[in-house]
Every structure is written in structure tokens, then in C-alpha cells.
Amino acid sequence: MLETIIEGVIAFMLIAGGAFAFIGSLGLTHLKDFYMRLHGPSKTTTLGVGCTLIGSLIYFSREDGPIIQELLITIFAFITAPVSAHMLAKSALHHKLKPDPRTRGNPVELESEKPKHAVEEAPQGDSPLP
Amino acid sequence: MIPPTRWLPMPVLSLLLLVVWLMLQQSVALGQWILGGLLAILIPMICRPFWERQPTIKRPLKLVGYVFRVLGDIVTANLQVSKLILDPRGRMRPAFVEYPLTLKGNFPITILASTITMTPGTVSAHLRLDGRTLLIHALDVGDINALIDDIHQRYERPLLEIFES
Amino acid sequence: MIDMALWIALALFCAAILLNFYRAVVGPSLPDRILAVDTMYMNSIALIVLFGIWVNNKDYFEAALLIAMLGFVSTIAICKYLLRGDIIE
Secondary structure, X not given: OHHHHHHHHHHHHHHHXXXXXXXXXXXXXXXXOHHHHOHHHHHHHHHHHHHHHHHHHHHHXXXXXXXXXXXXXXXXXXXXXXXXXHHHHHHHHHOOOOOOOOOEOOOHHHOOOOOOOOHHHOOOOOOOOO | XXXXXXXXXXXXXXXXXXXXXXXXXXXXXXXXXXXXXXXXXXXXXXXXXXXXXXXXXXXXXXXXXXXXXXXXXXXXXXXXXXXXXXXXXXXOOOEEEEEEOOOOOHHHHHHHHHHHHHOOOEXXXXXXXXXXXXXXXXOOOOOHHHHHHHHHHHHHHHHHHHHHO | OHHHHHHHHHHHHHHHHHHHHHHHHHOOOHHXXXXXXXXXXXXXXXXXXXXXXXOOOOOHHHHHHHHHHHHHXXXXXXXXXXXXXXXXX
């Protein structure tokens, strides 16, 4: 009986993790602009991977005592995901990526300014780097 | 919290290193305690020059409560974002919000920014150089002032109490 | 029951990685591609853990831990490079 319940919990965790990660990637694929795409992976994929890891933790803890190593990856993922999302958003603002026209609010960081590069080191083609 | 001494310049970091070592080794044998303890003393001594001053945690119990509240919010946030992504009509109201900060320390601001990223519909995008405003991108927001008020009441107030009261 | 769940989860994660790959190839801007690769390594962590369950071997967790650490550091390094044109200031 207890065995069945634990198996059910593991199965639920694995499927929920997969579903969350899939929805996150779906958001990454079909949302309109970069700032909106950032939401899917930073939240949903992190929780999806966290769910899968917890499912695997329960799976391996069934036989020989608690295995808490996988908790470390979960904690690490939850600490680092916001940091990389923040850095990505910062670099997108730095490149002045255009937000969707429906977006309200107009931050100073996105207003265009005069090009700082001299003529000979002007950006080539579409590349933002000189 | 624990006062720093000459041998343990950063007690909290040392404790964290010891716990992580024991978790990685998956054992509490005497040898692992000795090796972990040695690392927990050596690593902070070597890398102390890179670190800023350690923040003081005034109310550790409130911090535990805060962590559980954020964990609960992460789950609701994910359900909300999933619903928004799967909504076939795609009715989103994205917005850039400028959030005025009242926190001062670097570490509390970092925690607040991370919390904002992990919780409903918002990603912290940029901390202005003056350290007074945080630029937030929200996926679906109706009333911007209500969002700012909500973040202030729900996350910034507890952090103020924990770190700067 | 677990077998069934394992197969469904594997299929979902593989589909997620394919979607990430699409964004990494198409992505109109550099931050888009970095975001796609970042998501891809997160998904591959889960894929490795699921493989560990499949072959019933818990040592695969160490590979997952290494991927998590290296992925985070490389994402931050590339973002730093885009922001300043330099990694170590």
C-alpha cells in the first residue's frame, strides 16, 4: 500500500517536472519578444528540473536510506536561475532589444542614443559588437 | 549571529561549506568531519579578500518563514506563467515597472531581486547604478501601482525586518 | 507505473530540448541564443537524472552537478562579455 503511494508520488513528480519544462520551452519558442521569453525558462524550467530531481531523490531513497545529494543540485538551480536571468536581461537592455509594442513603460536604458563608435570601428552588419 | 574570529573570518560560510561537504560525501564519519572542517577553515581564509563585509541577520527565524513563503509563491507563480503561456488567445499585458527600493545593503537587494524573478509574472531586469530603483519586467500586469505595493508589502517589508531593523 | 512516467517525462524533456534548439538556431538576437542554450543545459540535467533512474544508478548525479555548475558559470561569462566586451575587468 505504502509502496504504491510512494510510486505514485514519484510518477507524479516526474511527469509534473516534464510538463513544466516543456511549457517553459514552449514559452521560449512562441512568445513575442525577448523580455517575455525570459519568463518561461527562468521560472518554469527551473521548477520542472527541481521536480524531476526531487522525484529521483525519492526514488533512490526508497532502498538504502535518504540520498540528499540531489537536493544540492535543486538548491543550486534555484539560487542560480534568477542570477542568470538578471544578467541576460541586463545584456538585452544593453543591446537595446526592442520590446513588444504592447509593452507599457519606457525605461531610460532602452532610449536610443548617438552611436559611440568611431567610423572605423562601427558595428559590422547586424552585429552589435564592433 | 555568530561573531567572526581570527580563525573563522566568515562563520556562516564555513558552516555552509561543512554542511555541503558532508552532503556531497553522503556520510558523517569522523574522517569526513575532519576533512570538511579543514576545508571550512582554509577556504574562507584564502578567499576572504574577494568578499564584501558579511551581512548581519538580525532575525533568523523570520528568514525561515520568508523562505517557506517564497517556496509557496514559486509554485503559484509557475501555475500562473504556465496558464499565460498555454492561453491560445495570448492576451498578455507586458510592462516595464520601475520599483523604488528602500533596502540599502547589497546582499538584501540581491535577495529581493532573486525573489522577484522567481515569483509571479515578474523578472528583475536592471539595478540602476544609483542603487535606488530596480527595473522589473512583468508578463501580465493590470495595475502597475498595485504590483509595486504588493512587492513592497509581501517581500521587501520582511527583508527590511530581517536585515536592517 | 514509474516506467510509464519515466517514458512520458523523457519524451517531454526531449521535446523541450528540440524547442530550445529551434530557438538557438532561429533566435534573432544574441541574448536569445544564450537564453536558449541556458535552458538547454537545464533540461539536459533533468535528462541525465532520468537516465540515472532508468539504469538504476545514482552516480549519474555527479555529472548533473558538474553540468549545472559549468553551465551557470559559462552563461554568466558570456553575459559579462556582451555587457562589457571583457570577462575579467
